[in-house]
Amino acid sequence: MKDPKKLGINTICTHVGEIEDKQFKGAVSPVYMATSYAFDNVDVKRYPRYFNTPNQEGMCRKIAALEKTEDALVFSSGMAAISAALFAFLQKGDHVILQQVIYGGTYNFVAKEFEKYGIEYSYTESNSVNDFEALIQSNTKIIYIETPSNPLLGITDMKAISDLAKAKGIITMIDNTFASPINQNPVAYGIDIMIHSGTKYMGGHSDISAGAVAGSKEHIAKIWETAINYGGNLSDFMVWMLERSMKTLNLRVKEQTKNAQVVAEYLEESPHIDRVYYPGLTSHPDHELAKIQMKGFGAMMAFELTEGIDAMEFQNALELIKPSMSLAGLESTTVSPAQTTHALLTEEERLERGIKQGLIRFSTGIEEPEDLIADIEQAIQKTKKELV
Template identity: 65%
Template sequence: MNIDKKGINTLCTHEGELEDTLYKGATSPLYMSTSYQFGEVDVKRYPRYFNTPNQEALCKKMAALEHAEAALIFGSGMAAISTALMSFLQAGDHVVLQQTIYGGTYHFAVTQFPKFGISYSFTDGWEPKDFENEIKPNTKLIYMETPSNPLLTITDIKGVSKLAKHNGILTMIDNTFASPINQTPIDLGVDVVLHSATKYMGGHSDICAGVVASSKENMEKVFQTGICFGGSLNDYTVWLLERSMKTMALRVRAQNENAMKMALYLNQNEDVATVYYPGLETHPDHELAKSQMQGFGGMLSFELPNVDHALFYKHLKLVKPVMSLAGVESTMTSPVTTSHALMSAEDREKQGIKDSLIRFSLGIEETEDIIADIEQAIAKVKALTVTA
């Protein structure tokens, strides 16, 4: 056994855990203090400086999973994204953003960049040539998201990273939908990796957190910005997140399998117009996804055009109609009213986000039970529609 090259479940379980030196417990102890001694110590600890014992330990786990030199934990995914972006951009700079990105990231760009004199442009698509077309002399950063939220578009990570390096541009990627179990962008040439740890890392719909992972040099810049913005995470949530991540690989692989089964089912359902899932051979970027992902993920989306969505959600018994994703329970949401509500209808249309689109996060239940739930909900809506 090569102890220096641990398996993914071993990393999830043991990397970055704290030893209970007092009572020899099996789990990491929790240090809740917000005030630590400053004299005669190697490290002056303070929560906003990301260096309490639990924070430091979890950062090591995050870095190991993303094959990065260092990582930092933040209070939310948007805290991680905004801090990372502002760590590398200043007045006069230009950033290229992928057209298909999370609505919160889009909103941050269009509302905050102008205040700081930062210019930006969105690509027309997500091919390397689309990014190349937007590069300007003052472009300092390229921002990707793959698979994207909510249409599961796939970006050529190697291709865009190679393009960026050729032009001396930093690359940044939102890796939330994939998780480090399914995709490690740093291995494909990306400089900075971002996560909403609220999702697959937390995995139980009870944690809000974010992650930035990169080289030590880049993370020093993120640290200096982060201590000013104050987006640190409280230690109890840090402890819960470290606990949750022990089972991340097991959960994500089960969700991968369930999403594949569900995509195949929905793809032949006469009430469904289109299914967006990179695991389907009909997905336009299926081969690209195969080449850069270890699994296709637990997320998909589909269009349900001729069924009243409000009634459909109301009659679901197992699937929960809620706003977030990636928990152990299966959930659905309407992107136009939640994740992408801050975008204009015109901009949503440019991305291909229709009112009939449903984003579907598969949990770890038996897929047959979830299929039965969907079928009974659609049947009830149809019956009510006919009666009306």
């Protein structure tokens, strides 16, 4: 096949990493369900936990092509990918700098696990590169960022972070889930390791749990050495399902991104919404930076309802949009971060990160935006209360 770097994005989504059906000439990759393979007189000693079954290898090539990196690994969940990537480069006495507002699961993982292993960590007070620089210690090994961030869609300057880290010999990692490889390729700005919850945009149909890590061959090889010990590999059937889903990744994300812009602009003008967090709005404090480092502003946003509208009553009044735990499916969904993704944080920790009880995270699907707006409007009308 032609060099993936010279292929169009839809061609990469559709064809890179596919497995030829040599026996029956089927149009889609066959799925190899074996958990036991020959070890003698073979080129590769295959074993599912070693991330090297035929389907796993094919998926890794596709993810690497999409992120424009040398290599990749596919995992059973986003947290499996995050934990393997971090632990691969850390040992007792090391220090990590993390962006203040990140996925609640990542925050909980750091808080609950790092102390056991004698790993130190610090959180920034903002996304400013100056905050990261001020926290660097002689034992700092990793800078970990998430942009756009979950759930407030903050934007971090990837090139500034990368330049700072490289000058100090520090590895950079990014959770690139919210943008997806369609809207953002952090490697272009010098970030070392890209991490995804493949459950989200890569899967895209709310029926797959997966994770991914992409980077240089050297970095992925080091992560592999740790990952094989934790057992976070993805089953071959789910890898096959993920390949099926990723064929439409670009088409889905572009449509969702287009819809998100329309809905965000409507919400910003609504008298019933106090604030909208979406990098595609000129009112977003990091809008200009997002324009530079993103190819599209993504399909995720968050908003705060005005006083007199209860967040849960509003979500329960929705008829088309689904209140749901996850995100990035074809269908539009809402969630209350304080009760789900960031529920493991204390109320004080949530408020420090700007996550109020009434904050709603909105994942835009592929429905017509007019239908989404109509559903939001009717839910507002049903639940708003006149203030005395």
